């Protein structure tokens with residue numbers, strides 16, 4: 322685990338916290354089905370996977386607002402319209418679960434960290450209610466001692482609250498923790514919590530190169546995190 326040893330002065334972190342969408346699983350195909358279902362119910366034009374990919378990462382409501390705004394600045398969307406559209410999306414997403422896939426190297430990485438005695442947590446902006454089934458379907462259940470969804474705490478990423486809560490529960494300091502994510506929200510949350518951040522190049526970062534946000538480590542897949 323050379324990359325981790327370099328980051329933690331010859332040791333491993335005691336706690337590794339993971340983002341979900343765009344990091345452990347490619348969930349955009351199902352999210353796009355749900356977004357398009359919602360848009361069609363509202364008499365609008367479907368957005369398609371390619372556009373939805375750039376809108377994921379700030380939770381369900383922001384995704385809905387971005388979709389209603391057609392990718393323009395989502396603040397132009399009427400609040401009442403967004404409130405009415407959200408349950409349509411939530412219901413459609415609850416039924417859209419056939420196209421999400423786990424990224425290569427995820428299972429190997431989680432298994433290696435667990436075997437090394439590292440404690441694992443999940444901190445996602447995805448609404449809590451979708452998480453247990455998704456983890457089960459992707460054979461990712463049982464790995465995480467703590468799970469924080471987008472509506473678990475009052476504030477979600479890019480705020481550091483989820484990370485701070487998990488570290489407190491685990492009794493592990495920021496210096497011995499790592500966050501692994503795919504978007505600038507993850508890097509901002511980690512930085513605000515004082516935690517090092519490893520970022521994946523393959524995720525959803527609103528179409529931007531993740532290197533622009535200067536994570537502590539950049540990796541092309543999760544196997545790289547535990548290799549060597």
Ligand SMILES: O=C(O)COP(=O)(O)O
Pocket residue numbers: 340341342343377378379380381444445446447448471478
């Ligand atoms: O916005 C989402 O629902 C996805 O969130 P995540 O990337 O934090 O898992």
Ligand SMILES: [Mg+2]
Pocket residue numbers: 340341342343344378502503504524525
């Ligand atoms: Mg993500």
